[in-house]
Amino acid sequence: MAMLGKRRPPRPASGHSGLARTPGGKAPHTAIEDASPLVIERLAHDGRGVAHAANGKTVFVDQALPGEQVEVAIHTTRKRFDEAHIKSLLTTSEQRVTPPCPHFGHCGGCDLQHLSVDAQRDHKREVVRDLFSRQGITLSEIGSIQGSDQGYRRRARLGVKVDSQGTTRLGFRAAHSHRLVDIERCPVLVDALQRLLTPLRELLSTLEAPRQVGHIELLATATAQVVLVRQLKEHAGDAERWQAFAQQQGVALGTWLGRETPTLHWHGAAPALEESLTVTGQPPLSLSFAPGDFLQVNAPVNQQMVAQVIQWLASKSGQKLLDLFAGIGNFSLPIAAAGAEVHAVEGNPAMVARIAINAKRNQLMVSGQQADLSNAVGVNELLTVHGDSDALVLDPPRSGAEVICQALARHPVPRVVYISCDPATLARDAAHLVHAGYRVKQVAVADMFLHTAHMETLMLFEYGD
Known part of the structure; x- marks a missing residue:
């Protein structure tokens, strides 16, 4: 399925990247006990802190930085290593900064915001x-x-989900999860896309069939701002709402329509x-x-x-x-x-x-x-x-x-x-x-x-x- 801003296809794990993976593809076990205080020795390739427990076992700690002493909670235990998150930060690295995004730690993107740009x-x-x-x-x-370090991303794909209370959410996935994190603002998006987040959320709340929207893709170039809607099933009333939104916001609107083999339909002239x-x-x-x-x-x-x-x-x-x-x-x-x-x-x-x-x-x-x-x-x-x-x-x-x-x-x-x-x-x-x-x-x-x-x-x- 060809879509705007499609990333290059993923590859199988090479075994060379230094990232922690589940050995043999087996499901991890969830630990219930907390680990003892640890000293972070270095960063893994994926940006997590690396420490060793008293028994010598490697522990990967989310959002921990070299030199920091931390109390952690182990949330996943595996045969050769454990995975943990910080309960208490006992000492703080000079490289630690305040993350610029309010969604840091919840949204699965931009996971190094706690590390200074030079250190990154x-x-x-x-x-x-x-x-x-x-x-x-x-x-x-x-x-x-x-x-x-901000306002650099000119394309993005936003998930859309209607929760059990009927509230429509717009945002990005949480790390290692299908859970959608509602995003109010994204500092790395270019301004032309950032300003669309609130109007998009307002529009989604008015749709008659929001569950028929799979995701929304945004793209900004020097010549056009584009919104592409993944519409699983056509809905005439909502289509009119989307077209009114596009006219009001001055964006080009396209729809990928259908479930298995979606086709692209432009509402108005296709943008250059x-x-x-x-x-x-x-x-x-x-x-x-x-x-x-x-x-x-x-x-x-x-x-x-x-x-x-x-x-x-x-x-x-x-x-x-x-x-x-x-x-x-x-x-x-x-x-x-x-x-x-x-x-x-x-x-x-x-x-x-x-x-x-x-x-x-x-x-x-x-x-x-x-x-x-x-x-x-x-x-x-x-x-x-x-x-x-x-x-x-x-x-x-x-x-x-x-x-x-x-x-x-x-x-x-x-x-x-x-x-x-x-x-x-x-x-x-x-x-x-x-x-x-x-x-x-x-x-x-x-x-x-x-x-x-x-x-x-x-x-x-x-x-x-």
């Missing part, structure tokens, strides 16, 4: 460093691409959805996209990432570049605008068509190709045909680009830039490249998802001595 950045760099160390790769300096990117010395680029296309949540940080990739590659006229997992052309088009000859490859044929449209509208020569980038035979053929490429850009989903990195051992490209939303799979794939003769030249962690444990990591590899 340091933590993410250490996560990357640790994951690479486990692969036998030592990283020295890790750069930082920084963004705003466009991503704007700039390249030094060139006119601004405009990339069109459609609901369901992948779009980074943080526009300013995405722009900085694009600029960083161009700088690392020193893109110039005549340089030949392969862009794999190219999407709508987020990297392909700016690199082409900087002078390179770009061949973009995507698994989704609709994205290949989108790249062609975007290249034409920006008067850029970018060739496109549909290919299964998880197929080893196809990837080897691709790298053979484009064996004269000067550089390669990888921007895969969370599952990574292992097949491609293995193939690069047989078909090396002088420079590889890898953009990753999962540092565990990045470290795994980097190990393939290093063993094949590549050297790590640059590393940077970007503030794509501030206040969360998620991160975007960029790396530059060069082949040979």
